[in-house]
Amino acid sequence: MTSIVTGASAGSALSGRRRRLAERKSLVPLLLFLPPAVLLFTVFVALPMVDAATFSFFKWNGYGPITDFVGFKNYEDVLTHRNFGTAVRNSLIAVAVSLAIQLPLAMWCAIALSERGVSINVMRTIFFLPFMLAEVAAGLIWKFVYDGNYGLLPAIGGAIGVEMPFVLGDRTWVIPAIMLVITWKYFGFHMMIYIAGLQSIPGEVIEAARLDGVKKWQIVRHIQIPMVRSALVISVFFSITGALQLFDLIIPLSNGGPSHSSHTIVTFLYQFGILRMNLGFGGAVSVLLFIACVVVALAYRRILFRVEHN
Amino acid sequence: MAAASKKRRPAVSPVQWASLVLVAIFVIVPFYTTALGGFKEIGELRVNPFGFPQSWDPIRFIEILGGPRYFSSLMNSFLIAAGTVVLSTLVASMTAFALAHIKFFGSRFLMGYLMLGLLFPSATGILPLFIKMRDLGMLDSHWGIIIVQVAFSVSFAVLLFHNFFKELPKELVDAARMDNCGYIRIYWYVTLPLCLPIIATVGVFNFVGSWNSFLLPLIVLNSEAKYTWPLGIMQFQGQYGSDWPRILAYLTLSILPAIAFFLAAQRFVISGLTGGAVKG
Numbered sequence: 001m002t003s004i005v006t007g008a009s010a011g012s013a014l015s016g017r018r019r020r021l022a023e024r025k026s027l028v029p030l031l032l033f034l035p036p037a038v039l040l041f042t043v044f045v046a047l048p049m050v051d052a053a054t055f056s057f058f059k060w061n062g063y064g065p066i067t068d069f070v071g072f073k074n075y076e077d078v079l080t081h082r083n084f085g086t087a088v089r090n091s092l093i094a095v096a097v098s099l100a101i102q103l104p105l106a107m108w109c110a111i112a113l114s115e116r117g118v119s120i121n122v123m124r125t126i127f128f129l130p131f132m133l134a135e136v137a138a139g140l141i142w143k144f145v146y147d148g149n150y151g152l153l154p155a156i157g158g159a160i161g162v163e164m165p166f167v168l169g170d171r172t173w174v175i176p177a178i179m180l181v182i183t184w185k186y187f188g189f190h191m192m193i194y195i196a197g198l199q200s201i202p203g204e205v206i207e208a209a210r211l212d213g214v215k216k217w218q219i220v221r222h223i224q225i226p227m228v229r230s231a232l233v234i235s236v237f238f239s240i241t242g243a244l245q246l247f248d249l250i251i252p253l254s255n256g257g258p259s260h261s262s263h264t265i266v267t268f269l270y271q272f273g274i275l276r277m278n279l280g281f282g283g284a285v286s287v288l289l290f291i292a293c294v295v296v297a298l299a300y301r302r303i304l305f306r307v308e309h310n
Numbered sequence: 311m312a313a314a315s316k317k318r319r320p321a322v323s324p325v326q327w328a329s330l331v332l333v334a335i336f337v338i339v340p341f342y343t344t345a346l347g348g349f350k351e352i353g354e355l356r357v358n359p360f361g362f363p364q365s366w367d368p369i370r371f372i373e374i375l376g377g378p379r380y381f382s383s384l385m386n387s388f389l390i391a392a393g394t395v396v397l398s399t400l401v402a403s404m405t406a407f408a409l410a411h412i413k414f415f416g417s418r419f420l421m422g423y424l425m426l427g428l429l430f431p432s433a434t435g436i437l438p439l440f441i442k443m444r445d446l447g448m449l450d451s452h453w454g455i456i457i458v459q460v461a462f463s464v465s466f467a468v469l470l471f472h473n474f475f476k477e478l479p480k481e482l483v484d485a486a487r488m489d490n491c492g493y494i495r496i497y498w499y500v501t502l503p504l505c506l507p508i509i510a511t512v513g514v515f516n517f518v519g520s521w522n523s524f525l526l527p528l529i530v531l532n533s534e535a536k537y538t539w540p541l542g543i544m545q546f547q548g549q550y551g552s553d554w555p556r557i558l559a560y561l562t563l564s565i566l567p568a569i570a571f572f573l574a575a576q577r578f579v580i581s582g583l584t585g586g587a588v589k590g
Contacts, residue, residue: 026412029493033408036401037424037464044461045427048435048442055438062441109333112326120322125576126334129341132572132579134522136540137565140547140557141340150352150554152343155359184337192580245431248524252544266433274437274529282437290434297429 049290055283062277074284083260084285087268090175094243094264097179098186103239106187110194110228111220124195127188135185139252142181143168146253168254174262178253185249186242190235197231198224233304240296244289265289341565348559355554370559380563382535383542386452390527390538391520393456394463395513401460402467402512403505407497409468410475411483421472427465433525440529450532458530459520467512474508475501507578514578521568539564 056075059068078084109127113120130138145152148166157164167173201224209219225232247266250256256263256271263271265285273282322330347355348370349363358364374380408414409421439458440449448454478501486496502509524540531537537545543564550556572579 026414026493029497030408030412030414032494033404033412033497034420037405037468038420040401040457040461041424041427041464044439044442044458045432045435045464046423048438049430051438051441052435062444105333109330112322112330115322123330123334125573126337128576129569130337132518132568133565134524134540134568136522136524136543137561137568140543140561141344144344144347144554144558145340147552147554149552150355152339152359155356158356159359184340188337196580241429241431245433247433248522248540251524252547266431269433269436270525274440279437279441286434286437290430293430293434 052283052286055279056287058280060279062279074280077281078284083263087263087265091244091264094246095240098239098243102183102187103190106190107194109191114195114198127191130185131189135248136252138185139249143253146177169258171261174254193231193235194228197228201227344558345562347555348562350555352555370556374560374563379542383537383539387521387538390452390455391517394459394520395516398460398463398467398516399509402464403471406468406471406475407501410472424465424468432462449530455527455530463516470512474505510578514575
């Protein structure tokens with residue numbers, strides 16, 4: 001890891017002997033600075049991923065030696081599991097809602113709130129509040145809002161004379177209900193990213209366009225949105241990976257119910273892999289999720305690359 | 311639409327403001343009903359969802375504050391978050407410093423290796439991680455959670471520090487090298503003091519992440535005395551089922567410290583999003 005190679009750094013002209021001395025001098029700091037992070041990352045982040053792949057080919061309950069090799073049977077079990085398809089579908093719905101509803105809403109709010117002003121700052125802070133809330137707390141608050149007996153939704157329904165369903169206990173309503181919570185919780189975060197991007201646009205550009213009589217929506221379409229591209233790239237990536245990892249919010253809200261209809265990939269992994277100490281099965285789910293993330297990352301890079309070149 | 315006159319048009323049109331206010335109401339209402347709900351009787355919730363409670367009797371809040379769980383779970387969360395922040399800052403800044411300022415073979419590869427952590431959901435390794443922690447005797451301990459959270463935070467923290475260190479004038483380090491200063495002293499006396507803003511940002515991010523984390527403590531902790539507040543509140547909610555006023559009071563008390571902290575630290579959260587993290 002730490003075999004030192006000469007690098008003629010620009011701006012520091014050291015002679016050969018002094019450079020060798022410098023290299024010897026940099027060995028101790030390297031031995032002090034690098035190992036903690038590299039070790040921790042390897043042991044607790046990288047290796048568990050490798051282990052998950054290993055487990056996925058064995059039948060193992062977590063105790064004793066791992067000997068019971070079963071080939072691809074765990075994968076077969078996962079793919080034929082009656083709730084796995086639902087979990088994947090729900091995760092994909094979460095991705096779609098994030099991209100198609102949450103991000104446009106965030107962008108619209110960002111453009112409206114990109115100027116300076118006291119009331120604008122208050123608005124921004126309000127929109128950002130749900131993001132700062134722990135997922136567990138957000139989940140429980142909305143569990144109350146949706147509660148069929150005492151919640152806000154039936155109370156509102158009663159006020160306008162509409163009988164509201166018990167949304168979290170209803171297979172058709174539970175997914176839209178969860179998607180509403182996701183939007184509520186995260187759109188402010190994406191809005192902040194866009195605002196940061198918008199504020200890096202020089203004010204004169206927009207002012208000049210305005211004075212030339214360019215319509216507001218044209219400014220948005222041809223100046224503001226293209227200029228926040230890098231913010232958009234980050235935010236789309238966060239959206240997709242975040243949606244694929246949904247867990248904390250689902251557990252307090254619906255716990256994957258009713259009758260396993262609102263599982264996401266990770267709650268599915270928790271329910272059927274971790275709680276039941278089914279390590280081979282859980283490992284297979286992990287590997288599939290991992291592959292999905294790699295595919296997303298690579299596809300995303302390709303799409304970006306193509307956009308760059310056009 | 312007025313013609314382009316000398317007077318600047320208001321940035322936000324009335325129609326836009328109206329829509330923004332609607333969105334704001336949608337955002338605020340759940341908070342508002344939660345905060346008031348702790349004062350209401352259970353029957354009141356349904357008939358009077360938005361109005362003020364009949365009496366501002368804080369009995370439920372007092373009960374929770376006097377109860378065994380509330381403070382201890384907040385304290386547990388605080389200690390874990392503080393430990394995570396201190397260790398993560400130290401570990402990540404050292405590594406980022408070495409990667410940014412010391413030339414050595416394989417440094418780019420090492421950076422790439424650490425950045426892999428940003429791509430993959432932490433949940434993928436959670437089962438083997440649990441087995442590993444069990445075998446290392448790290449279950450049911452706060453230290454176990456701290457160490458694993460530091461490991462999880464390394465990728466993002468190194469990225470932020472690395473971005474920041476690259477922007478520091480090279481002459482600073484070079485001058486110190488000329489004065490025969492070792493890298494360790496440069497790191498400690500030159501670089502660290504200069505990067506207080508980024509330390510604050512990384513610190514706030516890690517603190518918030520740790521304060522809110524749920525999956526890891528859920529899997530690692532068994533004894534109730536060691537529960538962090540998200541576990542505490544889930545347990546409380548399980549215990550009191552549909553006694554919503556009580557649960558809402560507990561929720562309100564759990565959220566308040568966080569909101570206060572965030573309003574104070576908002577600057578760093580946003581500068582982190584905009585400065586280091588979101589540079590395309």
